[in-house]
Amino acid sequence: MTRFVFLGPPGAGKGTQARQLAAALGVPHVAPGDLFREAATAGTALGLEAKRYMDRGVLVPDGVVIRMIADRLARADAKLGFILDGFPRTPEQAAALDELLADAGHSLDRVVFFDVDEPEIVRRLTGRRVCPSCGSLYHLVSSPPRVANRCDRCGSELILRDDDREETVRTRLGVYARQTAPLLERYRERGLLVSVPAGGEIDTVHRALRTATGVAP
């Protein structure tokens, strides 16, 4: 069964890897950051509320995130598995996830920690560009689009996320260290944690991820 949580600092490559692995396994990639950004683009009340926090690099309140993830995991496509990317991010969210899964008679199979050092994270995030239309990710240095500043998939103009500016990246790293990193111990104690060296190239990290999760290449 594939009920995975991807844990790690912002910029560790969780999203890129989660998208690839989820597509290969045929399970949904569930990322609150993506869901909030979609909601913000659509101009919904949830999206506009979340954006106020995201733009500052701080976490959206637990209650809001937990409700959104509970709804998402209740959908039919998530019954047989999922990859959670960016949830849980606090002890309260981790407890809520345990409860949610237990109520459905399920449990987590693996928690993958993406291990990468801080200078590499800052380099990655400040060079990152995203497509506001289809969500494709690029990097100015390591994976530039074919045509400068245009999405390869849909041709939209790429943007720097507000929260990828350097000062906001520093805030997000502080939030990660204080609120999210303590979860590692919780999952280590339960024997669920596997660690993937995530400072290398996308394909190298992907191979390590498959080995760590026991997914055949």
Ligand code: AMP
């Ligand atoms: P990400 O795309 O995962 O880097 O998330 C972008 C932003 O969305 C974060 O900086 C938070 O403001 C918000 N966010 C994403 N996941 C969570 C979460 N589990 N709890 C609270 N806020 C979150």
